[in-house]
Amino acid sequence: xxxxxxxxxxxxxxVDTAIRDTLDKVLVLRxxxxxxxxxxxxxxVLAKASWDISKFATVALVDMDSEEIQVxxxxxxxxxxxxxxxxxNAHHMKMDSGTPDHTKWIGSFSSKQDFIDVVEAVFRxxxxxxxxxxxxxxxxxxxxxxxxxxxx
Amino acid sequence: xxxxxxGGGAGSxxxxxxxxxxxxxxxxxxxxxxxxxxxxxxxxxxxxRAKLADLRRALLRPSAPAPRSRLWCPFCxxxxxxxxxxxxxxxxxxxxxxxxxxxGVKDFLRKHGGGMDQVDSFRISEAELAxxxxxxxxxxxxxxxxxxxxxxxxxRPLKDIQNESTSKxxxxxxxxxxxxxxxxxxxxxxxxxxxTNGAYYPTSTACYGSSTSGSVAYSAPFGTSGLxxxxxxxxxxxxxxxxxxxxxxxxxxxxxxxxxxxGNGPNPPASSFVYVQQGHSGGKFNQGLKANVxxxxxxxxxxxxxxxPKNVSLASxxxxxxxxxxxxxxxxxxxGAAWAERRRAEMEMEKRGEVVPETPDASWLPNFGGVWQSxxxxxxxxEFEKNHKLKExxxxxxxxxxxxxxxxxxxxxxxxxxxxxxxxx
Numbered sequence: 359x360x361x362x363x364x365x366x367x368x369x370x371x372x373v374d375t376a377i378r379d380t381l382d383k384v385l386v387l388r389x390x391x392x393x394x395x396x397x398x399x400x401x402x403v404l405a406k407a408s409w410d411i412s413k414f415a416t417v418a419l420v421d422m423d424s425e426e427i428q429v430x431x432x433x434x435x436x437x438x439x440x441x442x443x444x445x446x447n448a449h450h451m452k453m454d455s456g457t458p459d460h461t462k463w464i465g466s467f468s469s470k471q472d473f474i475d476v477v478e479a480v481f482r483x484x485x486x487x488x489x490x491x492x493x494x495x496x497x498x499x500x501x502x503x504x505x506x507x508x509x510x
Numbered sequence: 511x512x513x514x515x516x517g518g519g520a521g522s523x524x525x526x527x528x529x530x531x532x533x534x535x536x537x538x539x540x541x542x543x544x545x546x547x548x549x550x551x552x553x554x555x556x557x558x559r560a561k562l563a564d565l566r567r568a569l570l571r572p573s574a575p576a577p578r579s580r581l582w583c584p585f586c587x588x589x590x591x592x593x594x595x596x597x598x599x600x601x602x603x604x605x606x607x608x609x610x611x612x613x614g615v616k617d618f619l620r621k622h623g624g625g626m627d628q629v630d631s632f633r634i635s636e637a638e639l640a641x642x643x644x645x646x647x648x649x650x651x652x653x654x655x656x657x658x659x660x661x662x663x664x665x666r667p668l669k670d671i672q673n674e675s676t677s678k679x680x681x682x683x684x685x686x687x688x689x690x691x692x693x694x695x696x697x698x699x700x701x702x703x704x705x706t707n708g709a710y711y712p713t714s715t716a717c718y719g720s721s722t723s724g725s726v727a728y729s730a731p732f733g734t735s736g737l738x739x740x741x742x743x744x745x746x747x748x749x750x751x752x753x754x755x756x757x758x759x760x761x762x763x764x765x766x767x768x769x770x771x772x773g774n775g776p777n778p779p780a781s782s783f784v785y786v787q788q789g790h791s792g793g794k795f796n797q798g799l800k801a802n803v804x805x806x807x808x809x810x811x812x813x814x815x816x817x818x819p820k821n822v823s824l825a826s827x828x829x830x831x832x833x834x835x836x837x838x839x840x841x842x843x844x845x846g847a848a849w850a851e852r853r854r855a856e857m858e859m860e861k862r863g864e865v866v867p868e869t870p871d872a873s874w875l876p877n878f879g880g881v882w883q884s885x886x887x888x889x890x891x892x893e894f895e896k897n898h899k900l901k902e903x904x905x906x907x908x909x910x911x912x913x914x915x916x917x918x919x920x921x922x923x924x925x926x927x928x929x930x931x932x933x934x935x
Contacts, residue, residue, distance in 0.1 A: 370872065377876045379857065381850045382840060385740065433875055433894050447846025448853070450878045450887060461879055484845040509628075 359472035360401025361392045364408060366419045367483050370426040377448050380409030383449070384415040384481045389422050389431065397440040400466040407470045407477075414481045438464045438503055444477075446484035452479065455500050467500025472499060522859060530554060530622055542623035542738075551622050554584055558632065564604070568599045571864070572645045586614035600646075607639040668865065 390397035393449030444451040471480040588604040877887035
């Protein structure tokens, strides 16, 4: 459902363009595969919320299995799917949500409103010049995961 | 007197007037090191630099509308008036490239302090001027070709017409300006016969402004200029329909300017001829009636989307945020503000077709902060690129090394025999 409504990027050039040409708006990049169950649920949330946040955010899906996207998968170090990365004016936005990885949001959102809150927090932080924002959600609604560092 | 009595040194007892600080002082050469003077100098120089930046933009596009009609040159204390509509700011450009301006700049900087190394940033170089002149020539020859010799080598006949329609206001107008301006002023003032000089100006500038901005209703100024040819106006209405803003380029503007001026001139038959011709060439320009909404042609946005559907859709996603009025109230300290401004300007230029859309190379990556708090985001990208390159470099190196070892003797033997390797092995 979500992948029908939202643009799906399958080439590196498309992702580049999305990052470069989204100005003064939060760019929400969802890395994942449409076959994944958690991803489907997240896509649904994104698709439903994308209109509500369309004034200050753009949502795009990135197909992880594409050949050209592997550079970004490596670069963003995406191992768990789905993963959401926020950009603002071609700058990466971090979010401190109490999880080990601040660089991306891993997992789904329990509701549409949660996603909107998170994007709004990112937008407000970015407009104040902050590169990292803290998560507005209560900890019980943040998906947990364990991050293992390979070369540490 | 608030000034301290100067203690000998280089200062002379006489008072002199500093035009930057706008006051008299008896500090002599020391005055230019005073904070107030330095601040005034910096303000004046930066103000002039900003104006010059505008002018350089006009330099790149000779046929674009003038960014400013007059420019005060603080170095030469000259007011450079530019009402010439043909090429923007030609008077100012010629002045800024001239020797006297260079001398003025040097004298000014010597007198008021400030590095002499900045001299080049306050003038226009010969190379730039030559390039601009070439651009002017090419656009004027294009316009002439379109006018098919009716207007001819532009300046001289216009001058003749000016002499025919002798108006005293015109003469007095020309006298008030710098002599080098005189030739160019005739272009604008030429169509005026009646002494309603001041009243006409707004309409003429509005005409140029609207035609260059590529609005659909650019036939309206022709209506106001009182042309007697009815059917041509209707064809104009047709050509206005396809929304090909891109085609309203310099040539269209040039044609518009000339036909308008002739329409007001003393020769109605000539004006009608030129006008008809302009209508035809305009039709050729816009693909005539073929690409029209009435003929059922596909709308331009669908054509554009055939090229690169994803890019266009994303660009359209991004566009609502890039409205001009919005950026004024945005926080200047927001994340990536500089990037946004630069990129927005680039996109505007690309949209107008001035700059070829620069495609990011395949290795472009955004800044990405790693999991560590320390270190900047650029560093993490650099590190990744380094690792990535190492990996890529390693791979091709590994492949040839896998080949089995062949001793020198064997290789030499195979070469001597002139036989393929398989027999040797």
